[in-house]
Amino acid sequence: MSTTAAEIAAAWRRERPGTPTDSIEVFTPIVRLAKLLTDDRTRVLRAAGIDRATLDLLSVLRRAGPPYTLTTRELTERTLVTAGAISQRVARAEQEGLATRAPDPSGHKAVAVTLTAAGHEVIERSVDAVLGRDSELVAGLSAEEQDLLIPLLGKLEGFVRTRVG
Amino acid sequence: MSTTAAEIAAAWRRERPGTPTDSIEVFTPIVRLAKLLTDDRTRVLRAAGIDRATLDLLSVLRRAGPPYTLTTRELTERTLVTAGAISQRVARAEQEGLATRAPDPSGHKAVAVTLTAAGHEVIERSVDAVLGRDSELVAGLSAEEQDLLIPLLGKLEGFVRTRVG
């Protein structure tokens, strides 16, 4: 059994009265849930022989629709990782034949990343498994509870984005 | 500007009708918030010359109260990382003089990890900075909104824990 967020906050107040603990009960479960979910997804995908970072990359390209092409900069904007990480992801995907890199003719010095047929096949094969699994996990909340939760998370994410990095 | 969770779900439905998208609007903001928060915390702590993993370790020991000692197994239970990661964290903290390792006299083959005076000082110096920062970020929601959000997150975390690893 793991320590609850409420217990962590109480422990700080007991040990160090005056410690600002008001964020703990909100952020601790968020960080924990994210870890549980991403670790679980990593395991699901390993069984399918693919890694999570590559799946994220292929997903973004697949969702873009035909011709399944985005520049490195667009990928960076859509994925919340650094440009360096995108560069590494694309290099790995290219290595495995799941995506290709080509100069983009849109002015600027841009690189166009495109899904290959093999990459398309991988994403079609994995996306339902991954999202189906997530679907099972989100079912711990009723539809009404989810409708309550979603706007609160959206508001919090928006606020945090204005204050970080 | 980044893609919203609603846009991601809509894109999947447009590109692949039938894709199970009901989890996306819940889990996407959770995973994103966790990344924004942990990356931000990493930066705050780097400015103070300490890394996040070490702070987590020292925090757990500090919250335990005098004599600030826990076994490796207890640390593992309280932190959601593997025993191997704890072993590495403790080794780093020991290297820097922030914690010590000693055989635990409680039967079994256990290792007792204890906060040193230097470790105690580091945690006292950092915890208010970190939690104060989090406090600013959680203020994007009103107290009422937080009271609505907390039990929903708790319920979801509990459910997910029963279904994963």
Added chain:
DNA sequence: GTCTAAACGTTTAGCCCTAAACGTACCAGG
């Protein structure tokens, strides 16, 4: 045209984690 500033992508060093293999200590049954 030329030159400077900005945009873009890649590379590298360093950090941290997981999973799995491993070594060792304790305990209970025969």
Added chain:
DNA sequence: CCTGGTACGTTTAGGGCTAAACGTTTAGAC
């Protein structure tokens, strides 16, 4: 005893990320 099982902690191989330094291309000022 002693022997197998179990609990505990450590080590290692490999993956992924960030930040920062870097090289290159493009656009704009003049």
